[in-house]
Amino acid sequence: MTTPALLPLSGRRLPPLNLGASAFPHHRATLRLSEKFILLLILSAFITLCFGAFFFLPDSSKHKRFDLGLEDVLIPHVDTSKGGKNLGGFLIHGQGHDEHRHREEEERLRNKIRADHEKALEEAKEKLKKSRDEIQAEIQTEKNKVVQELKKKDSKPLPPVPLPNLIGINSGEPADPDIREKRNKIKEFYLNPWEGFRAPNPGNTLRPKNKKVIGRNSQMGATIVDALDTLYIMGLHDEFREAQEWIDKNLDFSVNSEVSVFEVNIRFIGGLLAAYYLSGQEVFKIKAVQLAGKLLPAFNTPTGIPWAMVNLKSGVGRNWGWASAGSSILAEFGTLHMEFVHLSYLTGDPVYYNKVMHIRKLLQKMDRPNGLYPNYLNPRTGRWGQHHTSVGGLGDSFYEYLLKAWLMSDKTDTEARKMYDDAIEAIEKHLIRKSNGGLTFIGEWKNGHLERKMGHLTCFAGGMFALGADGSRDDKAGHYLQLGAEIAHTCHESYDRTTLKLGPEAFKFDGGVEAVAVRQNEKYYILRPEVIETYWYMWRFTHDPKYRQWGWEAAQAIDKYCRVSGGFSGVKDVYSSSPTYDDVQQSFFLAETLKYLYLLFSNDDLLPLDNWVFNTEAHPLPVLHLANTTLSGNPAYR
Ligand code: DMJ
Numbered sequence: 001m002t003t004p005a006l007l008p009l010s011g012r013r014l015p016p017l018n019l020g021a022s023a024f025p026h027h028r029a030t031l032r033l034s035e036k037f038i039l040l041l042i043l044s045a046f047i048t049l050c051f052g053a054f055f056f057l058p059d060s061s062k063h064k065r066f067d068l069g070l071e072d073v074l075i076p077h078v079d080t081s082k083g084g085k086n087l088g089g090f091l092i093h094g095q096g097h098d099e100h101r102h103r104e105e106e107e108r109l110r111n112k113i114r115a116d117h118e119k120a121l122e123e124a125k126e127k128l129k130k131s132r133d134e135i136q137a138e139i140q141t142e143k144n145k146v147v148q149e150l151k152k153k154d155s156k157p158l159p160p161v162p163l164p165n166l167i168g169i170n171s172g173e174p175a176d177p178d179i180r181e182k183r184n185k186i187k188e189f190y191l192n193p194w195e196g197f198r199a200p201n202p203g204n205t206l207r208p209k210n211k212k213v214i215g216r217n218s219q220m221g222a223t224i225v226d227a228l229d230t231l232y233i234m235g236l237h238d239e240f241r242e243a244q245e246w247i248d249k250n251l252d253f254s255v256n257s258e259v260s261v262f263e264v265n266i267r268f269i270g271g272l273l274a275a276y277y278l279s280g281q282e283v284f285k286i287k288a289v290q291l292a293g294k295l296l297p298a299f300n301t302p303t304g305i306p307w308a309m310v311n312l313k314s315g316v317g318r319n320w321g322w323a324s325a326g327s328s329i330l331a332e333f334g335t336l337h338m339e340f341v342h343l344s345y346l347t348g349d350p351v352y353y354n355k356v357m358h359i360r361k362l363l364q365k366m367d368r369p370n371g372l373y374p375n376y377l378n379p380r381t382g383r384w385g386q387h388h389t390s391v392g393g394l395g396d397s398f399y400e401y402l403l404k405a406w407l408m409s410d411k412t413d414t415e416a417r418k419m420y421d422d423a424i425e426a427i428e429k430h431l432i433r434k435s436n437g438g439l440t441f442i443g444e445w446k447n448g449h450l451e452r453k454m455g456h457l458t459c460f461a462g463g464m465f466a467l468g469a470d471g472s473r474d475d476k477a478g479h480y481l482q483l484g485a486e487i488a489h490t491c492h493e494s495y496d497r498t499t500l501k502l503g504p505e506a507f508k509f510d511g512g513v514e515a516v517a518v519r520q521n522e523k524y525y526i527l528r529p530e531v532i533e534t535y536w537y538m539w540r541f542t543h544d545p546k547y548r549q550w551g552w553e554a555a556q557a558i559d560k561y562c563r564v565s566g567g568f569s570g571v572k573d574v575y576s577s578s579p580t581y582d583d584v585q586q587s588f589f590l591a592e593t594l595k596y597l598y599l600l601f602s603n604d605d606l607l608p609l610d611n612w613v614f615n616t617e618a619h620p621l622p623v624l625h626l627a628n629t630t631l632s633g634n635p636a637y638r
Helices: 033-067 099-129 132-154 177-197 222-226 228-233 237-250 261-279 282-299 337-347 351-365 396-408 414-430 457-467 477-496 530-542 545-561 587-600
Strands: 085-087 090-092 205-207 212-214 258-260 309-311 432-434 440-442 444-446 449-451 453-455 506-510 513-516 612-614 620-622
Touching (some): 177 205, 177 587, 222 228, 222 587, 228 237, 237 282, 282 309, 396 457, 396 612, 440 477, 530 545
Antiparallel strands (some): 085 090, 432 440, 444 449, 453 506
């Protein structure tokens, strides 16, 4: 038996073969020849068993561990017709096998093991002759191969699905020369910083004054992805193709980075999905799905309410340190629905849809103080944190997505519409007031007390009320359109009452102050879109020319006070006549602010609201008409 050569280590672990006196009964000192033979037989059977166990079992379990979740092709194949039995996934040989074939098979395996070992020894000897650098280079090549293989696997084409009605992907060119000129000016705004974040090194965020980008070597390219669909809508097709090429070659999510689930969803997944629907280029859909898969571990919490952050590589999630009692944030876990429904639709995989429906069901079951949704929910206990409610930061897009879930389903998701109507009624009752000067504002609810302060973020609600007017409960369409107009007016006042004619981050209606920021740290403008967003919705629903006029005022102020040599920057104080810059061009400036301005000066047949619903980052997603959503065989939609 050649065991020692094949088993150099485990052979040493075997007890020494001692056929001496101590091993046998005392009454006889020696063994008969037949007894010796039987003992020898037992011993050799035992060694064969150990031999088999040592070599075969670890090998197969090693494969299984390595490929777990990647491939199912390594799950042992079981063919019971040939005498094999499946026991918990392992094939047990034996019954019904012919002895001869069995021995042949054993012999074949033994030879294979011997050959493999000899080969491994040879390879090891060869390796030892190589220099450290050579070995390292080889390891790197192997690693690259694995990465390439994984990439190829990730890029597998997705199952074809019927495309929803993609109406209104056109130029939207206005006939009026004055409006056309304004629209061209907005396009020029976009092209001004393009040089700063274009391929080959777009980075994440532009520093327009320094002409640098944050995250130059990032494979994520936040701005180029977020700004992609605006390029397409503006008809900047060469630039769009350039961005597409960068995304195709470089955009990679296998990074050891902790990201905000909400931000990645609205900016990256929303941006990629919109680019896919507008251009039909498969690469965007594939990238969106790859990224979405990396967000899923964030949902592994006791309640299914996702963590705010997740590490894209390890899948470990956690919440913001500042959030009340370790809570997740309403506006974050409540702003996933639109994108996740589209992901399930495009992949045929219900996992995304189920995640967001689970969140909705959980929220439906909970008691709400005064019918209001608090901003904080603990993902471990499923209990609300502090009783703060806001239609601005921390709450805003949750309400927006309830309405848009209904619109995006071609108004069939009536559960979402009901939740929206209930929430808006409570908000109107407890948070919406008129100031002494007659301005309608939306305050914030803090532990049973109304704070008479409104954020720039809250200004999006004017557009939301107008968008939700049609289909509102008790046919209050006129009322909600009027409410939208009042909020638009208040937010316009917040711009008009500043020196730069740009809106502050937050403004008060208290102590004789109306629509003006009081605290120094609320006086900044970081190129936010919400006020212009509301002007655009109001324009689409009323065609009142004042909305185009207000939009143009804001565009001029941005041009005058935010434009710097390499793009557009936020300003630190809108009440100061000599602006100081924060030197950041937020990606939402290109994704939202400029897109809404461009649409404001375009014809309504460019992305009509009956067919497209804009996510909270202004990425248009098509309405999934019922016939297309209920794909046969897709359990997500049953
Ligand atoms: C955007 O990223 C989104 O609109 C989000 O919902 C909140 N606001 C920022 C821009 O201000």
